[in-house]
Amino acid sequence: MSRIEELWHVPWTAAICEVCDWAYLIPVGKVDAICPHCYQDTVTPLPEDAVMQLAAPEMIVPFSVSAEKVRANAEQFAKSIPFRPADLSGDTLHDRLQPVFLPFWLVDSDVQAVWQAETGFDYNVVSHEERYQGGRWQTIEKQETRIRWEPRIGRLQRHYDNIPAPALEEHDHLARLLGRYDTEAAQTYASTLLQEALVRLPNRNSADAWPDAEPILVKRAADECRQAAAAQHVRQFQWQSTYADQQWTQMLVPVFTSFYRNDEGQPMTVLFNGQSGRISGVRHASMQRARQIALYAGITAVLLFVLAVMLLVFEMPFAGLVAVLAAAAVFGAIYPIIAVAQFNRAQRDDWFAMQTRRQPE
Amino acid sequence: MVMLNFPPPGFVPTPSQIDGIDLFKPAPPKEKLDAAVNFRCPNCDGETAFSAADGGLTCNYCGYHEAPEKEIVGKSAEQFEFTVETVNRAAHGWGVTRTELVCQTCAARLTLPEGELTTTCPFCASNTVVHHKAPQDVLRPRFLIPFSVDQHRCHAIARDWLGATWLVPKELRRVAAVDDFTAVFLPFWTFDATATAQWRAEVGHTRTRRDSKGRTHTETVWRWETGDIRVNFDDMVLRGTERVSLHLLDQIKQYDLKALAPYEPAYLAGLHAQAYEIGLEETWQKARHVMRERTKTACRSQASTNKIRNFSMQLDFSDESWRYILLPVYINTYHYNNKPYQLLLNGQTGAIAGQRPADWRKIALVSAALMLPSVLLFLILLAFVPDVAGSGGGFLSLLLFIAGTAAAIFIVLQAQKLDEI
Numbered sequence: 001m002s003r004i005e006e007l008w009h010v011p012w013t014a015a016i017c018e019v020c021d022w023a024y025l026i027p028v029g030k031v032d033a034i035c036p037h038c039y040q041d042t043v044t045p046l047p048e049d050a051v052m053q054l055a056a057p058e059m060i061v062p063f064s065v066s067a068e069k070v071r072a073n074a075e076q077f078a079k080s081i082p083f084r085p086a087d088l089s090g091d092t093l094h095d096r097l098q099p100v101f102l103p104f105w106l107v108d109s110d111v112q113a114v115w116q117a118e119t120g121f122d123y124n125v126v127s128h129e130e131r132y133q134g135g136r137w138q139t140i141e142k143q144e145t146r147i148r149w150e151p152r153i154g155r156l157q158r159h160y161d162n163i164p165a166p167a168l169e170e171h172d173h174l175a176r177l178l179g180r181y182d183t184e185a186a187q188t189y190a191s192t193l194l195q196e197a198l199v200r201l202p203n204r205n206s207a208d209a210w211p212d213a214e215p216i217l218v219k220r221a222a223d224e225c226r227q228a229a230a231a232q233h234v235r236q237f238q239w240q241s242t243y244a245d246q247q248w249t250q251m252l253v254p255v256f257t258s259f260y261r262n263d264e265g266q267p268m269t270v271l272f273n274g275q276s277g278r279i280s281g282v283r284h285a286s287m288q289r290a291r292q293i294a295l296y297a298g299i300t301a302v303l304l305f306v307l308a309v310m311l312l313v314f315e316m317p318f319a320g321l322v323a324v325l326a327a328a329a330v331f332g333a334i335y336p337i338i339a340v341a342q343f344n345r346a347q348r349d350d351w352f353a354m355q356t357r358r359q360p361e
Numbered sequence: 362m363v364m365l366n367f368p369p370p371g372f373v374p375t376p377s378q379i380d381g382i383d384l385f386k387p388a389p390p391k392e393k394l395d396a397a398v399n400f401r402c403p404n405c406d407g408e409t410a411f412s413a414a415d416g417g418l419t420c421n422y423c424g425y426h427e428a429p430e431k432e433i434v435g436k437s438a439e440q441f442e443f444t445v446e447t448v449n450r451a452a453h454g455w456g457v458t459r460t461e462l463v464c465q466t467c468a469a470r471l472t473l474p475e476g477e478l479t480t481t482c483p484f485c486a487s488n489t490v491v492h493h494k495a496p497q498d499v500l501r502p503r504f505l506i507p508f509s510v511d512q513h514r515c516h517a518i519a520r521d522w523l524g525a526t527w528l529v530p531k532e533l534r535r536v537a538a539v540d541d542f543t544a545v546f547l548p549f550w551t552f553d554a555t556a557t558a559q560w561r562a563e564v565g566h567t568r569t570r571r572d573s574k575g576r577t578h579t580e581t582v583w584r585w586e587t588g589d590i591r592v593n594f595d596d597m598v599l600r601g602t603e604r605v606s607l608h609l610l611d612q613i614k615q616y617d618l619k620a621l622a623p624y625e626p627a628y629l630a631g632l633h634a635q636a637y638e639i640g641l642e643e644t645w646q647k648a649r650h651v652m653r654e655r656t657k658t659a660c661r662s663q664a665s666t667n668k669i670r671n672f673s674m675q676l677d678f679s680d681e682s683w684r685y686i687l688l689p690v691y692i693n694t695y696h697y698n699n700k701p702y703q704l705l706l707n708g709q710t711g712a713i714a715g716q717r718p719a720d721w722r723k724i725a726l727v728s729a730a731l732m733l734p735s736v737l738l739f740l741i742l743l744a745f746v747p748d749v750a751g752s753g754g755g756f757l758s759l760l761l762f763i764a765g766t767a768a769a770i771f772i773v774l775q776a777q778k779l780d781e782i
Binding site: 128139143146230 | 367368369372375377378379382385386387442443444445446448649653657672673674675676677678679681
């Protein structure tokens with residue numbers, strides 16, 4: 001039994017995509033599968049000793065978005081692209097869904113600190129508004145909430161659990177694409193929760209992640225100090241702290257990946273938040289389709305122009321109307337090309353697109 | 362942040378709602394007012410009293426003098442907001458139950474005239490200043506202006522003032538008993554606020570035009586105008602007592618608030634102090650009335666002319682704050698012809714106001730004297746001039762009569778004001 005199987009209680013192994021460097025845990029039989037990120041057939045086994053964290057995760061946020069919502073969002077995504085590629089439709093995106101879990105670090109720590117802050121207490125004051133009209137005053141009494149700030153200092157000796165920190169170098173970009181996860185819905189790890197999903201392995205070690213975890217820890221501590229003082233607000237929180245007995249574990253959050261192929265047949269990755277259903281990906285309009293439509297419109301324009309000339313030569317009616325229609329057809333021939341070019345330029349050639357198009361060295 | 366000594370000086374523990382977190386807050390200022398203060402002379406055990414001359418304490422028996430420890434905070438004296446709690450308490454009549462105090466020396470229970478904060482115990486002669494610990498102490502005075510005019514000066518000021526007009530009896534200055542002025546701290550409220558107002562009105566502009574027949578017509582063209590204004594009110598002083606004539610108080614209440622000092626029992630030693638009778642809410646309502654009228658005047662002054670109609674405005678008060686302060690007043694009541702007359706003297710500036718009896722006999726004589734020349738002239742003219750009405754002398758006599766009558770009326774009105782209260 002492999003170490004992974006022993007810790008995760010599933011017959012899985014580690015693998016890495018040679019094109020995009022995404023490393024996974026995948027079922028042993030699927031090592032030859034295509035990469036769910038860049039959709040290249042370049043997934044190869046990864047030795048266990050190259051895996052940064054072999055231990056099973058502590059928590060899992062399970063897939064909870066409904067199939068209907070995913071399908072509706074996929075349809076919406078496809079419709080939002082003018083002259084969309086032939087391969088792009090709500091159905092194709094939905095049929096190609098691949099569940100994947102992304103990792104977060106969770107750190108537990110004992111903290112000893114001396115702190116100081118300004119704590120704010122709400123209080124209400126009575127104020128007045130006066131209106132003068134028709135020679136009479138009308139007084140309106142109102143209440144305003146103000147904050148009384150008072151200094152507090154203290155000592156803190158607490159244990160903090162599950163402070164999240166990014167476990168992927170591309171965390172910020174992914175967070176921007178996928179939005180927030182409700183980690184309150186996280187469950188204790190059980191192998192059954194993995195279902196058929198692949199598990200992305202961390203590419204960022206805990207030492208690198210600690211500077212991201214510490215501010216969250218400070219914020220949590222500041223909030224506890226506020227509660228300790230029975231205050232409603234806290235500001236200018238400062239502390240001098242020592243940390244001990246830090247434990248690093250993982251939390252997995254759900255993502256669906258899917259793709260469509262552009263004019264050149266390259267896969268364009270689309271991501272779905274497995275909890276909220278939020279969809280994100282490169283929107284690529286099809287220049288091929290635009291050219292086709294432009295060609296038909298152009299031919300129509302030429303035919304109408306010839307007809308208009310003939311009507312004019314033989315002094316027959318409606319020559320002007322046909323000429324206007326010819327001009328409209330010319331516009332119809334130009335518009336798709338310009339629209340597609342502008343749309344594609346407006347789309348940010350983001351990280352995913354770059355990763356997808358990166359060629360193997 | 363480095364804290365070698367924890368907690369730092371000036372911080373005290375306070376309960377924490379969470380285990381594992383110790384909490385410290387700044388130590389509250391020492392409550393000097395909760396304890397009774399006994400002003401006994403360390404030499405002879407006699408009573409000491411506040412000395413207006415230098416602000417210290419002086420023994421009435423052996424002359425021992427204790428130097429003052431004056432701290433003047435002036436207009437920077439802390440102000441209080443109209444918190445809901447404060448307003449609710451004010452609405453329930455703070456201060457009205459301050460009638461029973463306990464002597465801290467002999468434990469006698471003293472019933473004081475309602476409103477008094479200080480007294481001398483009639484049993485042990487202790488000059489003890491005692492204070493309630495009741496919740497209404499929230500509204501105890503926090504600041505005061507100490508007396509700076511002493512009793513002896515009061516006497517001189519009063520004598521001069523009584524003799525400062527010929528309308529009073531000549532012997533008044535001599536016979537009026539104005540030696541015994543009682544020093545009293547009277548309650549006042551001060552208010553600060555900012556009024557932000559927007560106004561709208563039709564403003565009339567006069568226009569002159571000529572019609573087809575060349576006649577000139579004047580007409581008013583009305584145009585809508587709007588504006589906004591921000592008026593700051595700083596330390597508006599209103600009285601908190603009903604015992605003293607407002608008419609008299611208004612004449613002496615020009616106090617310099619830069620001399621405000623934090624309330625110290627020593628300032629009240631041997632003196633009387635009155636708690637407020639007119640509450641915070643009622644006085645604040647009066648202050649707001651004054652503030653909004655002044656703001657309205659300021660708004661109207663922004664209009665391009667003073668012809669205004671359909672004036673409306675909206676006013677929003679902000680940064681409202683108040684202080685409950687004690688201001689020094691000397692009170693004296695003297696009798697003349699068995700009738701009492703009241704005198705008030707500003708204990709800070711020496712300004713005096715009060716009632717004085719008028720000498721009506723003297724006033725009648727003077728009035729008659731003023732009219733006499735016109736009457737005499739008229740009689741002479743009657744005797745020697747055949748056509749009195751047509752002569753210049755008759756006209757002169759009439760003029761003298763009118764002038765004399767006007768002067769007499771003026772004098773009588775002035776005399777009537779002398780004992781107004």
